[in-house]
Amino acid sequence: MQELAVYGTGDESYQAAGGIEGLRCLVTDFYRLMDERPEAAQLRSLHGESLELASDKLACFLSGWLGGPRLFSEKYGSIALPAFHAQWPIDEQLAQSWLSCMAQAIALQPYPAGFADYLLTQLRVPAQRIVQASSNRHGTANN
Numbered sequence: 001m002q003e004l005a006v007y008g009t010g011d012e013s014y015q016a017a018g019g020i021e022g023l024r025c026l027v028t029d030f031y032r033l034m035d036e037r038p039e040a041a042q043l044r045s046l047h048g049e050s051l052e053l054a055s056d057k058l059a060c061f062l063s064g065w066l067g068g069p070r071l072f073s074e075k076y077g078s079i080a081l082p083a084f085h086a087q088w089p090i091d092e093q094l095a096q097s098w099l100s101c102m103a104q105a106i107a108l109q110p111y112p113a114g115f116a117d118y119l120l121t122q123l124r125v126p127a128q129r130i131v132q133a134s135s136n137r138h139g140t141a142n143n
Contacts, residue, residue, distance in 0.1 A: 014063065029104075042097070043101070
Protein backbone atom coordinates (compact mmCIF):
# COMPACT_ATOMS: atom_id res chain seq x y z
CA MET A 1 0.00 0.00 0.00
CA GLN A 2 1.40 3.37 -1.00
CA GLU A 3 1.62 6.04 1.70
CA LEU A 4 -0.03 9.35 0.98
CA ALA A 5 2.30 12.30 0.68
CA VAL A 6 1.84 14.97 3.31
CA TYR A 7 2.43 18.14 1.34
CA GLY A 8 3.93 20.97 3.33
CA THR A 9 6.11 18.71 5.48
CA GLY A 10 9.78 18.19 4.82
CA ASP A 11 10.49 18.29 1.12
CA GLU A 12 7.29 16.45 0.08
CA SER A 13 6.00 19.42 -1.91
CA TYR A 14 9.37 20.02 -3.57
CA GLN A 15 9.58 16.35 -4.57
CA ALA A 16 5.96 16.33 -5.83
CA ALA A 17 6.82 19.33 -8.03
CA GLY A 18 9.66 17.37 -9.63
CA GLY A 19 12.49 19.17 -7.85
CA ILE A 20 14.12 22.18 -9.44
CA GLU A 21 13.72 20.82 -12.98
CA GLY A 22 10.00 20.31 -12.44
CA LEU A 23 9.72 23.82 -11.02
CA ARG A 24 11.59 25.26 -14.00
CA CYS A 25 9.07 23.54 -16.31
CA LEU A 26 6.18 24.98 -14.28
CA VAL A 27 7.68 28.47 -14.39
CA THR A 28 8.40 28.25 -18.13
CA ASP A 29 4.78 27.31 -18.80
CA PHE A 30 3.57 30.02 -16.40
CA TYR A 31 5.43 32.84 -18.14
CA ARG A 32 4.59 31.47 -21.60
CA LEU A 33 0.90 31.59 -20.67
CA MET A 34 1.32 35.10 -19.29
CA ASP A 35 2.90 36.12 -22.58
CA GLU A 36 0.18 34.49 -24.70
CA ARG A 37 -3.01 35.36 -22.84
CA PRO A 38 -4.50 38.76 -23.78
CA GLU A 39 -6.21 38.96 -20.38
CA ALA A 40 -2.76 38.78 -18.74
CA ALA A 41 -1.35 41.73 -20.74
CA GLN A 42 -1.50 44.14 -17.80
CA LEU A 43 0.27 41.62 -15.57
CA ARG A 44 2.87 40.91 -18.26
CA SER A 45 3.55 44.66 -18.61
CA LEU A 46 4.85 44.74 -15.02
CA HIS A 47 7.74 42.50 -16.08
CA GLY A 48 10.71 43.49 -18.19
CA GLU A 49 10.98 42.64 -21.86
CA SER A 50 12.95 39.51 -21.02
CA LEU A 51 11.46 37.03 -18.58
CA GLU A 52 14.74 35.16 -18.05
CA LEU A 53 15.59 36.74 -14.68
CA ALA A 54 12.00 36.62 -13.43
CA SER A 55 11.80 32.95 -14.41
CA ASP A 56 14.97 32.07 -12.56
CA LYS A 57 13.92 34.02 -9.49
CA LEU A 58 10.49 32.40 -9.36
CA ALA A 59 11.85 28.86 -9.80
CA CYS A 60 14.52 29.48 -7.15
CA PHE A 61 11.96 31.00 -4.78
CA LEU A 62 9.52 28.11 -5.25
CA SER A 63 12.30 25.63 -4.55
CA GLY A 64 12.85 26.91 -1.02
CA TRP A 65 9.18 27.76 -0.45
CA LEU A 66 8.24 24.15 -1.19
CA GLY A 67 10.82 22.70 1.18
CA GLY A 68 13.68 22.16 -1.25
CA PRO A 69 17.05 23.89 -1.48
CA ARG A 70 16.87 27.61 -0.66
CA LEU A 71 18.21 28.60 -4.06
CA PHE A 72 16.73 32.10 -4.03
CA SER A 73 18.55 33.21 -0.89
CA GLU A 74 21.77 31.51 -2.06
CA LYS A 75 21.66 33.34 -5.39
CA TYR A 76 19.75 36.58 -4.72
CA GLY A 77 19.65 37.10 -0.94
CA SER A 78 16.59 37.28 1.25
CA ILE A 79 13.17 38.44 0.11
CA ALA A 80 9.95 39.45 1.78
CA LEU A 81 7.38 38.85 -0.98
CA PRO A 82 4.74 41.39 0.07
CA ALA A 83 7.30 44.13 0.71
CA PHE A 84 9.11 43.44 -2.56
CA HIS A 85 5.93 43.46 -4.64
CA ALA A 86 4.52 46.55 -2.89
CA GLN A 87 6.54 48.69 -5.33
CA TRP A 88 3.85 47.94 -7.93
CA PRO A 89 0.14 48.74 -7.65
CA ILE A 90 -1.03 45.12 -7.53
CA ASP A 91 -4.77 44.82 -7.06
CA GLU A 92 -7.11 41.85 -6.79
CA GLN A 93 -7.53 41.70 -10.57
CA LEU A 94 -3.76 41.39 -11.15
CA ALA A 95 -3.47 38.79 -8.41
CA GLN A 96 -6.29 36.78 -10.00
CA SER A 97 -4.59 37.07 -13.39
CA TRP A 98 -1.36 35.73 -11.84
CA LEU A 99 -3.22 32.89 -10.13
CA SER A 100 -5.10 32.05 -13.32
CA CYS A 101 -1.88 31.77 -15.34
CA MET A 102 -0.38 29.68 -12.54
CA ALA A 103 -3.45 27.42 -12.35
CA GLN A 104 -3.17 26.75 -16.08
CA ALA A 105 0.58 26.12 -15.80
CA ILE A 106 0.03 23.73 -12.88
CA ALA A 107 -2.58 21.85 -14.95
CA LEU A 108 0.06 21.28 -17.65
CA GLN A 109 2.44 19.55 -15.22
CA PRO A 110 2.41 15.82 -14.43
CA TYR A 111 1.53 16.56 -10.80
CA PRO A 112 -0.71 14.34 -8.71
CA ALA A 113 -4.17 15.98 -8.49
CA GLY A 114 -3.85 16.39 -4.73
CA PHE A 115 -0.58 18.25 -5.09
CA ALA A 116 -1.89 20.48 -7.87
CA ASP A 117 -4.82 21.52 -5.65
CA TYR A 118 -2.55 21.97 -2.64
CA LEU A 119 -0.07 24.13 -4.58
CA LEU A 120 -2.67 26.49 -6.00
CA THR A 121 -4.33 26.83 -2.58
CA GLN A 122 -0.99 27.66 -0.98
CA LEU A 123 -0.12 30.21 -3.68
CA ARG A 124 -3.31 32.15 -2.94
CA VAL A 125 -1.92 33.10 0.49
CA PRO A 126 1.09 35.15 -0.66
CA ALA A 127 -0.98 36.53 -3.56
CA GLN A 128 -3.46 38.01 -1.07
CA ARG A 129 -0.64 39.34 1.13
CA ILE A 130 0.92 41.03 -1.88
CA VAL A 131 -2.40 42.69 -2.78
CA GLN A 132 -2.74 43.94 0.79
CA ALA A 133 0.83 45.26 0.94
CA SER A 134 0.39 47.06 -2.38
CA SER A 135 -2.95 48.48 -1.24
CA ASN A 136 -1.36 49.78 1.95
CA ARG A 137 1.45 51.42 0.01
CA HIS A 138 -0.54 52.78 -2.92
CA GLY A 139 -3.82 53.43 -1.16
CA THR A 140 -5.80 51.41 -3.67
CA ALA A 141 -8.93 49.51 -2.87
CA ASN A 142 -9.05 45.78 -3.42
CA ASN A 143 -11.39 45.28 -6.37
